[in-house]
Amino acid sequence: MAELTKGQKIQFLRTILKIRRFEEKTIQMYQIAKIWGYLHPYVGEEAIAVGACAAINKSDYIISTHRGHGHSIAKGADLNRMMAELLGKATGYCKGRGGSMHIADTELGMLGANGIVGGGIPISVGAGFSCKMEAKGRVAVCFFSDGASNNGVFHEALNMAAIFNLPVIYVCENNMYAISMSSCDSIACKDIAKRAAAYDIPGVIVDGSDPEAVYRVVTEAVELARQGKGPSLIEAKTYRFGGHHPNDPADYRDKQEAEFYKREKDPVINYKKRLLEEKVISQTEIDTMEKEIITAVEDSVKFAEESPEPSLEKFLEEVRSI
Amino acid sequence: MREIEYREAIREAVMEEMNRDPKVFLIGEDIGKYGGAFRAYKGLLDMYGPERVINTPISEATIIGSGIGAAVTGYRPVAEIMFIDFTGLAMDQIVNQAAKIRYMTGDNLRCPLVIRTQGGAGRGVAAQHSQSLEAWFYHVPGLKVVMPSTAYDVKGLLKTAIRDDNVVVFIEHKMIYLNKGPVPEEEYIIDFGVADIKREGKDVTIFAYSNMVFKALEAAKDLEQEGISCEVFDPRTLVPLDMEALLKSVKKTNRLVVVTEACERGSVASDISAKVSSQAFDSLDAPVKIVAGLNTPIPYNSILEQASIPHKADIVKAVKEVLA
Ligand SMILES: Cc1ncc(C[n+]2csc(CCOP(=O)(O)OP(=O)(O)O)c2C)c(N)n1
Ligand SMILES: [Mg+2]
Numbered sequence: 001m002a003e004l005t006k007g008q009k010i011q012f013l014r015t016i017l018k019i020r021r022f023e024e025k026t027i028q029m030y031q032i033a034k035i036w037g038y039l040h041p042y043v044g045e046e047a048i049a050v051g052a053c054a055a056i057n058k059s060d061y062i063i064s065t066h067r068g069h070g071h072s073i074a075k076g077a078d079l080n081r082m083m084a085e086l087l088g089k090a091t092g093y094c095k096g097r098g099g100s101m102h103i104a105d106t107e108l109g110m111l112g113a114n115g116i117v118g119g120g121i122p123i124s125v126g127a128g129f130s131c132k133m134e135a136k137g138r139v140a141v142c143f144f145s146d147g148a149s150n151n152g153v154f155h156e157a158l159n160m161a162a163i164f165n166l167p168v169i170y171v172c173e174n175n176m177y178a179i180s181m182s183s184c185d186s187i188a189c190k191d192i193a194k195r196a197a198a199y200d201i202p203g204v205i206v207d208g209s210d211p212e213a214v215y216r217v218v219t220e221a222v223e224l225a226r227q228g229k230g231p232s233l234i235e236a237k238t239y240r241f242g243g244h245h246p247n248d249p250a251d252y253r254d255k256q257e258a259e260f261y262k263r264e265k266d267p268v269i270n271y272k273k274r275l276l277e278e279k280v281i282s283q284t285e286i287d288t289m290e291k292e293i294i295t296a297v298e299d300s301v302k303f304a305e306e307s308p309e310p311s312l313e314k315f316l317e318e319v320r321s322i
Numbered sequence: 323m324r325e326i327e328y329r330e331a332i333r334e335a336v337m338e339e340m341n342r343d344p345k346v347f348l349i350g351e352d353i354g355k356y357g358g359a360f361r362a363y364k365g366l367l368d369m370y371g372p373e374r375v376i377n378t379p380i381s382e383a384t385i386i387g388s389g390i391g392a393a394v395t396g397y398r399p400v401a402e403i404m405f406i407d408f409t410g411l412a413m414d415q416i417v418n419q420a421a422k423i424r425y426m427t428g429d430n431l432r433c434p435l436v437i438r439t440q441g442g443a444g445r446g447v448a449a450q451h452s453q454s455l456e457a458w459f460y461h462v463p464g465l466k467v468v469m470p471s472t473a474y475d476v477k478g479l480l481k482t483a484i485r486d487d488n489v490v491v492f493i494e495h496k497m498i499y500l501n502k503g504p505v506p507e508e509e510y511i512i513d514f515g516v517a518d519i520k521r522e523g524k525d526v527t528i529f530a531y532s533n534m535v536f537k538a539l540e541a542a543k544d545l546e547q548e549g550i551s552c553e554v555f556d557p558r559t560l561v562p563l564d565m566e567a568l569l570k571s572v573k574k575t576n577r578l579v580v581v582t583e584a585c586e587r588g589s590v591a592s593d594i595s596a597k598v599s600s601q602a603f604d605s606l607d608a609p610v611k612i613v614a615g616l617n618t619p620i621p622y623n624s625i626l627e628q629a630s631i632p633h634k635a636d637i638v639k640a641v642k643e644v645l646a
Contacts, residue, residue, distance in 0.1 A: 037446035037622060088623035099448045099622030115450030116408065117380050150379035151411065178380055180356035186379040252355045315626050319616045 001219060004212060009280050012050050012211045013271055014289055019046040019070045020268050021290075021297045022079060026069065026086060026100075029301070030246045035086045038115075039100050042070035044209075044241030047267035048173050049074035051214025052141055055222050061109045061127045061140040063120040066101045067173075068113030071143055075108050083300035089307035096310045111140075117178070118144060118151035121170075125157050128166030128231070139167040139225045141218070147178025149192050158233065162199040167225035169218060170233045173208060175240040180252040193235035201231050208236030209265040239265055323504040329362040331473040331505050332494070335480035336363070336400065338509060340370060343398060346484055349376040349385055350402025350438075359404045360440070360499045382408050386415035386437065390423065393435040398484055406441035406455045406493060413458075420489045421464030436483045440494040442533055442583055443631050449619035452627070454584035459491040460560050460593070466490045466514060467560040471535035473503035475558055478512030486514070495533040515562035519571070523553035526577040526641050529568065529594055531557055534581045534632065541637035552641060560590055568594075569602050576607040577644040583631050586614035608644040613637050 004012075023043050029035040042049070045067070053062065053074035064071040072082060077093070085092025086100055093103045104112035111127060114120045124142035131138040148154060149172055161168045172192050176183050189195065196203025202224070206217045214236055221232035239261035243250035250258070275281045281289075326334070340346045348363065348370075354377035357364035367375045378385055382403055389401035403409050409416060416437065423431045443452035459465045466488055470476040476494065483490040520535055521542050530538035535556045542552035555571050557563055572578050578598055582591035595610040616630045 036624065037448060038451070085622075088625075094622075096623040097449075097619075097621045097626070099446070101448060101450070102622070115448060116411075118411075119450075147380045150381050152381065152383055153411075179352045179359075180354065181352060181377060181379065185377070309625055310621075310623050312625055312629055315618075315621070315629065316616075319618045319630075 001216060004215070006280050008054065009212075009275055012054065012215075013275055013281065013286075014293070015050045015074055016046045016211060016267050016271055017290060017293050018079070018296070019049065019073050021293050022073060022082070022300070023069060025297045025301065027242070027246045029086070035100070037099050037101075038066070038245055039086075040067040040245055041242055042067050044261065044266065045173055045175055045238045046070050047211040047271065048171065048208045048214050048236045048238060049143070051211040052143070052169075052171050052218045054211070054215050055218035056139060056141055059109060060138055061111055061131070063111045063124045063127065063140060063142040064113045065120060065144055065148065066113060066115055066117065067145065068103060068143075069100070072103050072105075072108070072110055072113070075110050077103070077105065077108055077110065079296055079300035080303040083304040084307050087304040087307070088309070089304055090310040091303070091307040118148040118153045120144065121148060121151075121157040122153050124168050124170070125160050125166060128161055128168040129164070131167045132164070137226050139169060139222055141169045141171055143171050143173060145178065146172065146174045146176065146183040146187060146192060147181065149195070150186055158195075158199045158201070158231065161231040162201050165228060165230040167228075168231045169221045169225060170231060171218065172233065172235045173238050174235050175238045177240055177244070177253065179244045182253070191235060193233055196233040199233075201233060203233045203235070205235050205237065208238030209267045209270060211267065211271060323506055325502040326473055326505050327499065328473045328476055328494075328501050328503070329360055329499040331477035332362040332480060333364065333366070334505070335477045335484075336366065337369070339481055339484040340374065345396060346398045346400065347374040347376065347392070348400050348402070349378060349389060351378055351380055351385070351404050353377055353402060358402065360496070362499070382411035383415050386412040386420065389435045389437070390415060390420050390433055393433045394423065394431040398434045400436040400438055400484060403437060403439040405451050406439045407450050407453050409439060409455065409458075416459070416465070416491070417462050421462050424488065425464060432487050433489050434487045435489045436480075436492055437490065438492045438494070440496050442495040442497060443615075443620045443627055444497045444533075446622060446624055446627060448622040452620035454582070454615065456493055456560060457584060457589050460590050464489065465561065467493065468514070468558070469493045469532040469560060470558060471498070471520075471532055471556055473501065473505050475512060475518065475556075477505055478510050479514070479558060481511045482514055485511070493532070497533050498536075512558070514559045515564050517555060517557045517564035517567040519553060520556045521552065521554040523551035523575065525551045525575055526579060526644055527553045527555050527568075527571045527575045528579045528581060528637065528641065529555045529557065530581040531560065532583070534583055537632060537634050538581055538637055540634040541641065544634065544638055545641055550641060550645065565597065565601070568598065572598055572602045573605045576605055578606065578610045579613060579637065579640045579644055580610060581613045581632055581637055583615050585617045586612055587617060589614060611640040611644050613640045
């Protein structure tokens with residue numbers, strides 16, 4: 001595998017920061033009730049989406065989850081349209097109909113966040129069939145977390161993807177919790193990657209706080225998929241830095257555990273540090289980058305706030321006509 | 323009388339039944355330390371331990387299936403599906419297994435299973451977390467369907483559900499968990515199939531259940547100012563349905579408005595309307611009017627979300643139409 005270029009590394013950092021600042025903003029907006037409903041921040045897990053999406057092309061597909069903002073951003077989503085969706089505006093990705101849990105975009109190959117845990121996993125099989133039938137070398141990356149891997153659909157989908165040799169890369173973001181349920185209590189084996197053995201497909205564990213490591217393993221899996229060698233299961237070990245949602249104090253988990261991950265496994269801190277050490281980027285360049293990102297996030301809020309609400313009249317008309 | 327929250331009433335019902343019968347246990351997602359998504363089970367893990375408060379992985383089909391398995395072998399599980407929307411994942415176990423097991427085995431296998439869940443819109447949680455799907459269960463022979471509106475009702479009905487030897491789908495509404503209402507300290511149960519007149523009136527009967535009872539009561543209050551007397555009829559259990567009481571009410575008022583948050587096509591409301599129209603045709607002075615949710619997945623945008631479900635004004639309008 002070719003070494004990552006300086007430019008790629010800088011892009012990784014940029015996208016990690018973009019997701020982090022966007023998520024922090026959405027939490028603030030949630031706390032002042034400008035965003036409502038359910039919001040599941042991706043804080044702490046950014047490196048997975050960044051590494052995985054860097055390993056595929058724009059024309060490839062991703063399938064996302066309720067914790068999906070990071071996947072969309074890493075696939076190239078426009079912050080303005082994302083923020084507009086979170087504010088329920090007509091200019092949002094789903095015209096304000098979907099909100100946080102349903103962002104999707106065909107142009108981006110983003111086949112949807114999902115309010116149903118595990119809901120996207122069977123859909124990935126269909127995307128895989130489509131990629132295979134079309135025979136243009138397209139692949140699909142299906143994201144889900146530990147909790148979703150306990151639903152029956154996980155078994156059905158991985159088995160089918162395996163028997164039909166579909167070009168799907170299953171990326172399990174094991175952030176150790178499904179709401180309050182610890183993955184140690186909910187999963188019969190220690191590593192979700194081990195379950196790959198049941199489908200006779202590769203099962204790989206990777207440090208989900210390291211975008212380069214994720215990039216490497218996903219790249220390998222994508223190569224197999226493009227060569228017609230079928231699906232892979234990648235387990236990215238990660239941690240949900242906050243509660244399940246902004247109002248969840250997460251008092252069911254050990255404070256020290258959370259502190260440990262925030263201190264040792266923060267992709268923002270660690271990757272900045274690494275790129276500085278490798279002299280890929282200077283502190284001033286990071287500062288400039290941060291500023292640009294903060295401006296972009298602020299602009300997205302402005303865009304969203306100035307955007308119109310969806311038209312009630314049009315909605316009522318549409319509803320009556322079906 | 324003391325007033326307690328709807329969710330506290332649920333907790334009391336469960337505790338009383340668990341204390342009364344060691345065979346009762348709870349199973350579902352995030353019901354342990356977390357106390358359930360709406361905190362109705364707060365503290366129960368500490369009180370009853372992990373063998374009677376079983377916290378599960380996200381495995382809806384098997385939550386219900388294990389409820390069935392335990393029920394047919396002598397236990398009384400209360401299995402929770404966090405949102406009614408997720409019953410989709412457990413539909414085989416509910417419809418093909420639970421609903422039929424007693425009948426098709428010639429009464430060999432009794433299945434005293436309660437499926438506790440909640441539905442409804444109003445929290446901005448969009449299309450996959452806001453549905454009103456009671457008609458799915460109402461339609462299937464072999465399931466009882468309970469939809470309590472008040473703290474008093476939820477307590478008495480949940481106790482009955484747990485004691486019932488059949489499968490009960492117990493549907494709460496996400497907007498009413500914090501509503502307070504009078505609940506006696508003394509023990510009581512409420513029989514299934516017994517409606518409650520939440521407000522007496524003589525000009526028109528408003529049939530409403532779950533959260534819609536409150537909207538109907540608000541409408542009735544407004545209409546009273548205009549000299550219109552509404553009877554608010556809360557069936558409390560949809561299966562079995564207290565048809566006798568409903569016909570009695572309609573025979574008194576001669577007019578019926580049926581309110582549901584679900585969309586009208588294939589709804590409980592259209593079934594009620596059809597039943598009353600055929601069974602009390604001679605008593606009706608106007609066609610039955612249905613006030614229902616719109617034919618749409620529930621949108622995230624709050625203006626559209628609110629437009630998708632019935633409000634007081636819609637009920638007021640319908641009442642005036644049947645009186646016109
Ligand atoms: C089928 C289904 N069951 C339950 C839920 C409620 N719920 C929403 S998120 C969640 C936890 C998901 O855990 P996991 O898959 O690990 O994802 P994470 O939140 O960690 O990203 C649950 C139980 C749901 N949305 N869908
Ligand atoms: Mg998780």
